[in-house]
Amino acid sequence: MKGYLWAPSAATQLSEQGDWESMAVDAVGNVIEFWGFKRNQGRVWAFLYLRDEALTAAELEKELALSKGGVSMLLRDLERWGVVLRVRKQGDASWRYKAETDLLQMARRVIEEREFSFISRIRADLAQARRLAEQDPAASKAKIERIRRMELLAEATEKALTVFLKTSRFDVGAMFDLFRT
Amino acid sequence: MKGYLWAPSAATQLSEQGDWESMAVDAVGNVIEFWGFKRNQGRVWAFLYLRDEALTAAELEKELALSKGGVSMLLRDLERWGVVLRVRKQGDASWRYKAETDLLQMARRVIEEREFSFISRIRADLAQARRLAEQDPAASKAKIERIRRMELLAEATEKALTVFLKTSRFDVGAMFDLFRT
DNA sequence: CATATAGTTCAAGCTGTTTTGAACTGCATG
DNA sequence: CATGCAGTTCAAAACAGCTTGAACTATATG
Numbered sequence: 001m002k003g004y005l006w007a008p009s010a011a012t013q014l015s016e017q018g019d020w021e022s023m024a025v026d027a028v029g030n031v032i033e034f035w036g037f038k039r040n041q042g043r044v045w046a047f048l049y050l051r052d053e054a055l056t057a058a059e060l061e062k063e064l065a066l067s068k069g070g071v072s073m074l075l076r077d078l079e080r081w082g083v084v085l086r087v088r089k090q091g092d093a094s095w096r097y098k099a100e101t102d103l104l105q106m107a108r109r110v111i112e113e114r115e116f117s118f119i120s121r122i123r124a125d126l127a128q129a130r131r132l133a134e135q136d137p138a139a140s141k142a143k144i145e146r147i148r149r150m151e152l153l154a155e156a157t158e159k160a161l162t163v164f165l166k167t168s169r170f171d172v173g174a175m176f177d178l179f180r181t
Numbered sequence: 182m183k184g185y186l187w188a189p190s191a192a193t194q195l196s197e198q199g200d201w202e203s204m205a206v207d208a209v210g211n212v213i214e215f216w217g218f219k220r221n222q223g224r225v226w227a228f229l230y231l232r233d234e235a236l237t238a239a240e241l242e243k244e245l246a247l248s249k250g251g252v253s254m255l256l257r258d259l260e261r262w263g264v265v266l267r268v269r270k271q272g273d274a275s276w277r278y279k280a281e282t283d284l285l286q287m288a289r290r291v292i293e294e295r296e297f298s299f300i301s302r303i304r305a306d307l308a309q310a311r312r313l314a315e316q317d318p319a320a321s322k323a324k325i326e327r328i329r330r331m332e333l334l335a336e337a338t339e340k341a342l343t344v345f346l347k348t349s350r351f352d353v354g355a356m357f358d359l360f361r362t
Numbered sequence: 363c364a365t366a367t368a369g370t371t372c373a374a375g376c377t378g379t380t381t382t383g384a385a386c387t388g389c390a391t392g
Numbered sequence: 393c394a395t396g397c398a399g400t401t402c403a404a405a406a407c408a409g410c411t412t413g414a415a416c417t418a419t420a421t422g
Contacts, residue, residue, distance in 0.1 A: 020313035020320075024328050027306040031335050034299065038380075050327055057399070067382045072400055093390070094398055104334055118215065125208040132201035139201075146231055147205050153285055154212050219410075238369075248412045253370055274420060275368055 024050060025064070028103075035107040036114075040066060044074050045083055045099055054087050054096030081106045112165055119161060123154045205231060206245070209284075216288045217295075221247060225255050226264055226280055235268050235277030262287045293346055300339045307332045 025046045032042025043064055048055060057071045066074070075097055078084035085100045130147040133139040206227045213223025224245055229236060238252045247255070256278055259265035266281045311328040314320040 020310040020317065020328075023306055023313070024310040024331060027303050027310065027335070028331055030303045030306075031300075031338055034296075034303075034338065040380090046331065049331070050324060052323065052327065068399080069383065069401075070381055072398095073381090076400085102330075102334070104337060115215075119212075122208050122211045122215075125204055125211075129201040129205040129208065132204070136201065142233065143231060146233065147201075149283075150205060150209055150227065150230075153283070154208070156285060157212055157215065221410085249369080250371075250413065251411055253368095254411090257370085274366095 021047075021050060032103060032107065035111065037107065037110075038074070038077075040064070040070065041074055041077055042103065044071070045078055045103055048084060048097060049099035052099070054089065054098040056094050056096055058094070060097070081110070108165060115161055116158075119154065119158045123151065123158060126151045126154055202228075202231060213284060213288065216292065218288065218291075219255070219258075221245070221251065222255050222258055223284070225252070226259055226284055229265060229278060230280035233280075235270065235279040237275050237277055239275070241278070262291065289346055296342055297339075300335065300342060304332065304335045304339060307335055 025043050028046035029039040029043040032045070033039040044060055044066075047060065047064060057068075057075065060066065060075075061068055061071045064071075075084060075086075079086055079097075083099065083101050083103055083106050085098045086095050087098055088095055126147065130144060130151065133144050133147060206224050209227035210220040210224040213226070214220040225241055225247075228241065228245060238249075238256065241247065241256075242249055242252045245252075256265060256267075260267055260278075264280065264282050264284055264287050266279045267276050268279055270277055307328060311325060311332065314325050314328055
């Protein structure tokens with residue numbers, strides 16, 4: 001299964017008693033992985049967000065047990081998505097990184113693009129298949145009706161996705177208010 | 182990316198002009214893969230559904246270009262989920278398989294279980310992390326508040342999933358009516 | 363009960379994705 | 393302008409999930 005929704009490997013293994021920081025960081029990693037991003041993108045963001053200060057790539061590498069190259073690539077993605085900011089502190093030789101906005105907003109944006117176009121494409125394929133069947137004298141009425149029903153399946157999926165995105169957009173709004181308390 | 186939602190490899194490549202059957206079958210494979218199942222589970226179901234007759238494993242193997250072992254396993258899954266029925270025609274040495282119910286119903290059922298428990302687990306992890314932080318004198322009020330905000334993220338996700346499932350349930354209802362036309 | 367065919371199992375292989383780490387580039391400093 | 397460190401790149405390794413196919417078991421038939 002190369003599934004989209006879903007998670008075979010369950011959640012984070014509970015870590016040490018006092019280690020609530022990595023527990024929270026990993027949990028965010030899991031949420032974001034659920035949304036179709038890399039687990040470590042979520043972990044990096046969560047760590048920066050939790051610490052609430054500009055940290056260097058070297059610190060992230062050490063604290064999150066990532067490789068040098070990995071940190072570089074993860075930060076580039078997060079920066080591109082606008083959820084992490086790169087700042088140069090004066091008198092400091094290296095860049096520092098800072099969590100900027102919340103993740104859900106960005107997740108919704110990205111998912112909106114890729115999931116929608118994907119489902120639309122599937123719907124179009126089914127519609128095309130039905131059109132071809134309608135022109136094929138060998139295709140029975142019943143068969144065409146069955147394709148029609150499969151189209152409904154795809155349509156229902158798309159509709160569900162719409163609601164899903166609308167809800168998350170709504171929730172972001174709600175969260176923003178809370179974030180500004 | 183081991184993502185859940187989402188699809189890197191885009192959709193089905195359009196096949197031959199007249200080959201609307203495999204086009205439809207592949208499209209269903211893609212929808213069902215989107216829902217986190219195996220692409221070929223969807224293809225097998227769609228093929229059986231479209232043909233609307235009980236077919237042998239050998240026929241599926243040939244028509245869908247699958248291996249013997251693969252067909253066996255795919256059918257076992259579909260049977261277990263109750264969307265494919267195994268029937269023995271009298272005077273026939275081998276089993277035949279028949280599409281039974283619609284897929285969305287089953288998808289919702291399965292997703293309901295695995296996704297929900299997954300997200301609940303994440304929420305629980307975050308709640309636990311916060312509880313630990315609250316007991317840790319070294320943890321600042323601000324940090325605890327930030328974990329609280331991450332919890333909101335997970336809560337929003339769970340809520341979105343609830344709506345998502347509710348909607349698909351609703352759509353199944355609507356589809357059932359149509360299916361019975 | 364022997365044989366043939368259907369169906370199952372599972373280790374090995376394949377495919378696609380993520381991570382690593384070594385080589386490289388760029389930049390700031392002495 | 394040499395040196396060292398920060399940051400990037402990318403090929404290779406590690407990994408995860410899916411599929412294959414050969415060995416196996418079960419079942420029907422003569």
